[in-house]
Amino acid sequence: MAEFQYDLVVIGSGPAGQKGAIAAAKLGKRVAVIDRREMTGGVCVHTGTIPSKTLREAILYLSGFRQRTFYGKDYVVSDRISARDLAHRVQRVIEREVEVVHHQLRRNGVTSLIGSALFADAHTLEVTPETSHSFRVTGEHILIACGTRSASTPGIPLDGEFIFDADQLPDVPELPRDLIVVGAGVIGLEYASMLTALDIKVTIIDQRPALLDFVDREMIEALSYHMRRRGATFRLGETVTRVERDVQGRVVAHLESGKKVHGGALLYTVGRQANSDLLDLPAAGLSADSRGRIPVDEYFRTSAPHIYAAGDVIGFPSLASSSSEQGRLASNHMFGVNHRRANAELLPYGIYTVPEMSMVGRTEQQLTAAKVPYEVGVAKYEELAKGQILGDETGLLKMLFDPEKLTLYGVHAIGDGAAELIHIAQAVLAFGGTIEYFRDTVFNYPTLAEAYKVAALAGLNRL
Numbered sequence: 515m516a517e518f519q520y521d522l523v524v525i526g527s528g529p530a531g532q533k534g535a536i537a538a539a540k541l542g543k544r545v546a547v548i549d550r551r552e553m554t555g556g557v558c559v560h561t562g563t564i565p566s567k568t569l570r571e572a573i574l575y576l577s578g579f580r581q582r583t584f585y586g587k588d589y590v591v592s593d594r595i596s597a598r599d600l601a602h603r604v605q606r607v608i609e610r611e612v613e614v615v616h617h618q619l620r621r622n623g624v625t626s627l628i629g630s631a632l633f634a635d636a637h638t639l640e641v642t643p644e645t646s647h648s649f650r651v652t653g654e655h656i657l658i659a660c661g662t663r664s665a666s667t668p669g670i671p672l673d674g675e676f677i678f679d680a681d682q683l684p685d686v687p688e689l690p691r692d693l694i695v696v697g698a699g700v701i702g703l704e705y706a707s708m709l710t711a712l713d714i715k716v717t718i719i720d721q722r723p724a725l726l727d728f729v730d731r732e733m734i735e736a737l738s739y740h741m742r743r744r745g746a747t748f749r750l751g752e753t754v755t756r757v758e759r760d761v762q763g764r765v766v767a768h769l770e771s772g773k774k775v776h777g778g779a780l781l782y783t784v785g786r787q788a789n790s791d792l793l794d795l796p797a798a799g800l801s802a803d804s805r806g807r808i809p810v811d812e813y814f815r816t817s818a819p820h821i822y823a824a825g826d827v828i829g830f831p832s833l834a835s836s837s838s839e840q841g842r843l844a845s846n847h848m849f850g851v852n853h854r855r856a857n858a859e860l861l862p863y864g865i866y867t868v869p870e871m872s873m874v875g876r877t878e879q880q881l882t883a884a885k886v887p888y889e890v891g892v893a894k895y896e897e898l899a900k901g902q903i904l905g906d907e908t909g910l911l912k913m914l915f916d917p918e919k920l921t922l923y924g925v926h927a928i929g930d931g932a933a934e935l936i937h938i939a940q941a942v943l944a945f946g947g948t949i950e951y952f953r954d955t956v957f958n959y960p961t962l963a964e965a966y967k968v969a970a971l972a973g974l975n976r977l
């Protein structure tokens with residue numbers, strides 16, 4: 515039998531690669547992770563989750579946004595907020611996160627190999643560091659966790675300064691006074707909404723007629739309302755055909771309908787392209803779809819049984835949260851340990867718009883389409899002492915439940931802390947609980963979690 519240098523070689527050190535590598539190392543396997551030096555931690559740490567969420571916190575802090583209920587619309591912590599002020603906090607958090615990743619890999623005895631990898635054959639990867647010669651490394655198993663990059667489109671002249679994608683946004687040197695956002699997916703809406711908190715006028719363009727169709731409509735109505743109040747304009751059902759800069763240096767987006775939208779800058783967030791196109795997949799007997807996504811079975815195995823793929827490279831749901839878990843499950847499976855896969859219906863979504871939205875379980879649209887009768891209980895943050903203390907008078911939590919058996923179907927929340935709050939519902943759903951649990955439980959006071967009790971009582975009153 516061939517002698518391999520490693521039991522597992524992982525391509526990519528994002529959440530899927532890290533957790534896959536560490537899970538295998540914990541089983542006593544010899545593991546190596548390959549990534550470029552400046553990308554330790556993946557898109558998640560460098561251009562995706564961590565920078566965008568840190569940017570959001572920096573904006574909410576420096577703009578005094580959360581304090582405006584008490585001190586007026588004009589309240590700001592810092593009068594002139596520059597891109598550099600925001601970047602400072604982002605850089606600090608990235609540096610710390612990179613340290614954490616390095617430390618975790620080292621502590622678990624995982625070897626870090628620096629460079630870009632591609633397949634030489636089904637067990638061999640050629641690794642090319644930026645400044646030295648290529649070398650080869652062999653693995654009995656391989657985990658592809660190479661993630662994605664922003665998809666590019668001909669006709670969108672990205673320059674990283676005035677016309678940029680989500681990967682470039684954290685490094686943009688100047689904040690514009692008005693911004694065009696093309697693509698109203700989660701990433702586009704998160705950035706658009708946080709920038710409106712800085713009084714940047716945002717125009718959001720998307721060819722789809724509705725925002726985030728997997729999210730409860732009431733939450734979307736609330737989000738659109740708050741964004742519009744802060745000066746956002748939505749151009750939905752509109753397609754951008756071309757983008758250019760005019761003689762004054764302003765960015766102009768030309769729409770198929772003949773309209774032109776002008777702005778100081780343009781953020782282009784239309785989908786992601788998986789990095790598998792750079793791996794020479796055919797050398798390993800593998801292939802991917804047009805967006806680079808690699809098909810896998812329920813255990814994250816590709817068509818080659820010793821090669822697994824996890825994280826954004828396999829497509830939906832493309833979240834850091836699920837990618838980590840997929841990496842861990844993939845490694846466990848390849849070394850004969852089978853853990854139960856989380857129920858996909860109980861996957862929580864945290865959407866870090868301003869205000870934040872989160873959901874778990876089924877939506878009203880889904881229940882109606884499936885002809886499942888349901889009842890609704892709503893708690894408004896303004897009814898909660900904690901909502902008043904925080905100054906969040908607009909948040910709400912809505913629960914959907916079976917009017918006969920009182921079983922919980924789903925919870926949808928918008929407002930401060932929504933992404934944290936939702937895990938209470940996730941636990942109750944996982945155990946098949948009823949909303950009587952919320953009615954009969956004592957919650958800390960004052961907390962936002964009390965919203966569960968208020969919503970349950972409101973829902974029971976409707977029966």
Ligand SMILES: Cc1cc2nc3c(=O)[nH]c(=O)nc-3n(C[C@H](O)[C@H](O)[C@H](O)COP(=O)(O)OP(=O)(O)OC[C@H]3O[C@@H](n4cnc5c(N)ncnc54)[C@H](O)[C@@H]3O)c2cc1C
Binds near residue numbers: 531555562563564662
């Ligand atoms: C703006 C933005 C905001 C986001 N916000 C959230 C959020 O709030 N919550 C959430 O859960 N998710 C969020 N996501 C999604 C999340 O970042 C991804 O789901 C997650 O990073 C995917 O992890 P991954 O391990 O698949 O790959 P990635 O994090 O993409 O990492 C892949 C790594 O593979 C490396 N690589 C690629 N090709 C090679 C090669 N040939 N050789 C060596 N190395 C290679 C890359 O350099 C990279 O470091 C966000 C994404 C973006 C873009």
